Amino acid sequence: MNDLAVTAERLALRPALEAVLMVADEPLDHVTLAGVVEGPPAVVLDTLHEMASSYDHEERGFELRSVAGGWRYYTRARYASAVERFVLDGQHARLTPAALETLAVVAYRQPISRGRVSAVRGVNVDGVIRTLVTRGLVEEAGTDAETGAVLYRTTGYFCERLGLSSLEELPAIAPLLPDVASFDLQMQEELELS
Amino acid sequence: MNDLAVTAERLALRPALEAVLMVADEPLDHVTLAGVVEGPPAVVLDTLHEMASSYDHEERGFELRSVAGGWRYYTRARYASAVERFVLDGQHARLTPAALETLAVVAYRQPISRGRVSAVRGVNVDGVIRTLVTRGLVEEAGTDAETGAVLYRTTGYFCERLGLSSLEELPAIAPLLPDVASFDLQMQEELELS
């Protein structure tokens, strides 16, 4: 392959890599990325290095870094003060009602998958669960044997914050509830029908 | 401030905005962003628009969009195949035509009771409304003062899913209704109320 062809290929890979890295939550190594954008690993690696240096050159507020072999977007250190103001903003100190409700469902139905929490709450809870994990109130607890879905449970820090010595001290709520299983089933049926 | 100074100010704001938007996991309005990057809201807004169009122009794999009242990074639709090889979420199950029609009536007549939606669609819509609520596209919005019926409205997530900055961006429905109809419509609404 001549130089021109290589350049053309890199140009085509760049935006696809940008798109994938934009939604990636974990650092991704270049072989994984090559599989996703369907390009030769060596060319993908070159493209990643070029992207990183062009972001530096253009003084973007973000940078592309390879940490322990994985590539991920990070904010550029020079603009950390703005990011800190954002993170320290008062709204991050409170849990939204949606987050509290999700936390309540996890606490009383743990271990539970995001899908089941969604079914109970009636909304997509991916973002809220991520927040609860970031805040240390909820953590992953393996996967469901049947579905392979990631399960979540509350943390020791959650008990601490609520003033409980253990989960057993959570006030009972079961008597208030009708058969939850049949309700979930009904919900699920409606989703499937729709 | 002369033009040069304005340009310089925007240039300084751009990377800070890029950094903050990179860590945000929900749409941020330009006033919030202005507070965080410590710039005048009007200049921040201009800068955001310029950033969005330069990403388009540079054919980045991501785009900056104003959706549901705030700014957020999205992957560009053209690179969806790569992104979807990477993120496999099954949450985008299609809505049935009945659900779409019901959603349309709620969007244009909100807040509205189920009974009124039924009157427009000519069929019972209870199940469909429940599905839309479960999907997070529609939510309860209090009760009608006169009839006590539960009222429904669309959610911010609805705007997000439709790529609307706000409800004001909904396509105008008037051209779809002939002139005669607007009179009849009004007549009908009053008759239904009475």
Added chain:
Amino acid sequence: MTAVPTAIAPAPEPFAVHLDVFSGPFDLLLGLIAKHELDITEIALSQVTDEFIAHTRRLGAGGDLEQTTQFLVVAATLLDLKAAKLLPRGEVEDEDDLAVLEARDLLFARLLQYRAFQQVADTFAQRLTVEEHRHPRAVKLEPRFAELLPEVLLTLTPDQFAEIASRTLAPRPPQPELTLGHMYTPAVSVREQTDVVADLLRTATSMTFRALVADAPDTTTTVARFLGLLNLFRDGVVGFDQATPLGELHVRWTGGATDE
């Protein structure tokens, strides 16, 4: 449109509607109208009416009661319209005719409205499809910023927390809602309002339109009184004076002193 015209069987079969997505009387009616390629005001409405009523009959006792009721309401309206078509053209004098016209307007308004929403639903579907290909950035906070996060305020007591759990986990059964929306009986009758206007004018001889509708409780009544005036004008018992366009409208009683 996905819901209406394309999927209808060709002409030979006298009555066979195969709609992709068929959910109610308006779907069927629009489907039939499209099938006959007719303006809803044209004469072939009788044919549509026959087919519609035949369909309603077939729904029979097996169908969902509410759905059947809604079909019956539309069928009754169509029957009225068919009856009106069979009358000699031109003269609309009978009060029943007026009721039929009101019903027709209402039904047409509903069909137009329904069709408009179907079209919007199609644009929604297109937008949703386009938007599905865009994915928002939503990733974990970088560790160095996550460490900075202020500790979450969690000031609830365990009991308050349990209450949130009960509320969230409790199933919300759909509340039945009684609606009269499908009953199209107009609350305001043009005939009655014609009488009201005639009585007022007969007494006062001359009044402004503004005065005639001063006590109208709602727009519908105002409209009904205006239509009543047109009836009276046609009968030659009132005259109008208006000095300037959009100016005050004066109405004179030109008929006899007593009724009939």
